[in-house]
Amino acid sequence: MSALRPDLAAIAAMIRPGTRILDVGCGDGALLEHLVRTKGVDGRGIELSQQNVNACVTRGLSVMQGDADTDLNEYPSGAFDAVILSNTIQATEKPRVVLDHLLRIGRRTAVSLPNFGYWKVRAALAATGRMPRTKNLDYSWFDTPNIHLCTLSDFLDLTQICGAKVVEAHALNERGETRRISPNAISKERWGGPNLTAPGAIFLLKKA
Amino acid sequence: MAEAPKFLRPVTAPAADVGLAVTFERPLTLDCGRNLFPVTVAYKTYGVLNADKSNAILICHALTGDQFVASDHPVTGKPGWWTIMVGPGKPIDTDRFFVICSNVIGGCMGSTGPAENDPETGKPYGLAFPLVTIRDMVRAQAMLVEHLGISQLLAVVGGSMGGMQALQWAASYPERVRAVMPIACAARHSAQNIAFHEVGRQAIMADPDWKNGEYQQQGTTPSKGLAVARMAAHITYVSEEALQRKFGRSLQNREALSFQFAPDFQIESYLHYQGLSFVDRFDANSYLYITRAMDYFDLAADYDGHLASAFGADAPRFCIISFTSDWLFPTAENKRVAHALNAVAANVSFVEIKTDKGHDAFLLDEPEMFGTVRGFLNAVADS
Numbered sequence A: 001m002s003a004l005r006p007d008l009a010a011i012a013a014m015i016r017p018g019t020r021i022l023d024v025g026c027g028d029g030a031l032l033e034h035l036v037r038t039k040g041v042d043g044r045g046i047e048l049s050q051q052n053v054n055a056c057v058t059r060g061l062s063v064m065q066g067d068a069d070t071d072l073n074e075y076p077s078g079a080f081d082a083v084i085l086s087n088t089i090q091a092t093e094k095p096r097v098v099l100d101h102l103l104r105i106g107r108r109t110a111v112s113l114p115n116f117g118y119w120k121v122r123a124a125l126a127a128t129g130r131m132p133r134t135k136n137l138d139y140s141w142f143d144t145p146n147i148h149l150c151t152l153s154d155f156l157d158l159t160q161i162c163g164a165k166v167v168e169a170h171a172l173n174e175r176g177e178t179r180r181i182s183p184n185a186i187s188k189e190r191w192g193g194p195n196l197t198a199p200g201a202i203f204l205l206k207k208a
Numbered sequence B: 001m002a003e004a005p006k007f008l009r010p011v012t013a014p015a016a017d018v019g020l021a022v023t024f025e026r027p028l029t030l031d032c033g034r035n036l037f038p039v040t041v042a043y044k045t046y047g048v049l050n051a052d053k054s055n056a057i058l059i060c061h062a063l064t065g066d067q068f069v070a071s072d073h074p075v076t077g078k079p080g081w082w083t084i085m086v087g088p089g090k091p092i093d094t095d096r097f098f099v100i101c102s103n104v105i106g107g108c109m110g111s112t113g114p115a116e117n118d119p120e121t122g123k124p125y126g127l128a129f130p131l132v133t134i135r136d137m138v139r140a141q142a143m144l145v146e147h148l149g150i151s152q153l154l155a156v157v158g159g160s161m162g163g164m165q166a167l168q169w170a171a172s173y174p175e176r177v178r179a180v181m182p183i184a185c186a187a188r189h190s191a192q193n194i195a196f197h198e199v200g201r202q203a204i205m206a207d208p209d210w211k212n213g214e215y216q217q218q219g220t221t222p223s224k225g226l227a228v229a230r231m232a233a234h235i236t237y238v239s240e241e242a243l244q245r246k247f248g249r250s251l252q253n254r255e256a257l258s259f260q261f262a263p264d265f266q267i268e269s270y271l272h273y274q275g276l277s278f279v280d281r282f283d284a285n286s287y288l289y290i291t292r293a294m295d296y297f298d299l300a301a302d303y304d305g306h307l308a309s310a311f312g313a314d315a316p317r318f319c320i321i322s323f324t325s326d327w328l329f330p331t332a333e334n335k336r337v338a339h340a341l342n343a344v345a346a347n348v349s350f351v352e353i354k355t356d357k358g359h360d361a362f363l364l365d366e367p368e369m370f371g372t373v374r375g376f377l378n379a380v381a382d383s
Helices: A006-014 A030-039 A050-058 A068-074 A095-105 A119-128 A152-161 A183-187 B134-147 B161-172 B191-206 B208-213 B223-237 B240-246 B266-279 B284-296 B299-303 B331-343 B359-363 B367-382
Strands: A020-024 A042-047 A062-065 A080-086 A106-114 A164-172 A178-181 A200-207 B020-024 B039-046 B056-060 B098-102 B153-159 B177-183 B317-323 B348-353
Touching (some): A006 A030, A006 A080, A006 A164, A006 A178, A006 A200, A020 A030, A030 A042, A042 A050, A042 A068, A050 B348, A050 B367, A068 A095, A068 B331, A095 A106, A095 A200, A106 A152, A106 A164, A152 A183, A152 A200, A178 A183, B039 B134, B056 B134, B056 B161, B134 B284, B153 B367, B161 B177, B161 B284, B161 B299, B191 B223, B191 B284, B208 B223, B223 B266, B223 B284, B223 B359, B317 B331, B317 B359, B317 B367, B331 B348
Parallel strands (some): A020 A042, A020 A080, A042 A062, A062 B348, A080 A106, B056 B098, B056 B153, B153 B177, B177 B317, B317 B348
Antiparallel strands (some): A106 A200, A164 A178, A164 A200, B020 B039, B039 B098
């Protein structure tokens, strides 16, 4: 088992041992397998790509090929201790509906996302007048899967709309390393704040 | 007692392994309330059962399949129906697993069915044979597995009607199977599926040679009716796209339309061939009985209409596979089962394979399906 990506490791650190976990958009199952092996969680996944689902099945994971936008309503309320949505919310068709479902299905919800308010993104737009392409978001505007990009402040607004409370927040740096931050540091837009300096963040949410 | 199976049709491939049959000393009580006695189950095994009997995989065959999964068919001489999937080094690896496949009861390849003699009359059962269900088929399989001394199967795998049996195994005997792999199936037969089956049955019954099911005594064979049934069914096994790709409007051995009813189009002669080759190996009454068993299948109905209630906390691990172009058992039906399993927090994986080959894709060369089957079974065996 190779070392977990730092952002995934930060999510893993939020998960309690022996709990029931749903990883929405679980990719090839690296995080889920890590959680099953090291924390003894009872893990499930949802993944769009068939190749990735096969990779998960081969790892012995239980993963449904499906779409966060259409399949989450099939899951009973409170079915999981925690639901993970890693680097996926910006690719969903209805982020608010998806987040509502996550908060309904899991007692805790861990969401990681890229930050469109990151200074390099802002600078690229300001300097070139064109949609920015960054290390994390390296797509042309017309063929990107990331159809609902937002800033960290925008996302915090959505958590409020969905009636969620931020339990923990972690800012990511360019290398994917994390540092814990106060949600207030994001909501107050200021020079040097995470909404400007962090290329991404991870939030642990619960229904308020 | 293990014995040599008796087939309805003569063995034309003497080199083929005919497998075994076991006749049970006790009757099998069927869903219809009647007792079936004696009960014979014909089966074929591949690979070696390990010392702790933990590597056994039961494969359940589909409507017109049989126990000859991975070896030549003794009656037709043709290769087994799933040689692409089962064998040494194949996704269901007989170097590692002990594979069992038995002919379903109601069938015509050595297991008790309507062509067998009714002990009460000494004549073939015909329509006196009791209606059997998918659950009855599974009961007979469970008797065989017990006879083989296996208390827990590593997995039950099946496509189409075989998948229905796999689901029934999970519901009836969750403690006796570790993993279940239903492919291209559903927890219930749809109205459309029942309709197609009824067309097939009516074609058989409309054949004057069917003789109200007593054709064996009267020395006839309702070949025409059975062939039409097979032709109609075959259309449902393939996608419109695949038919178009394979045949289009191509003409058969001619340059122009004949302005007659002889088969002008390749698709017509292909269907004729499918029908004709089928009657050489299958029994018309078996076809009636087995299609009826599929029609009756509605797993949720046994649990007050709640599919989720069919599976408890002790449910085995599931891996469900569907195919994008399968309109007989579409993805939505397969997914319904997966969602019901999710609702009871079962360990379930679901994979939808992209293909234009329709329902029959489970029998064909689908590398992604092979990857799923191999990965899942190995993961179960290693856990």
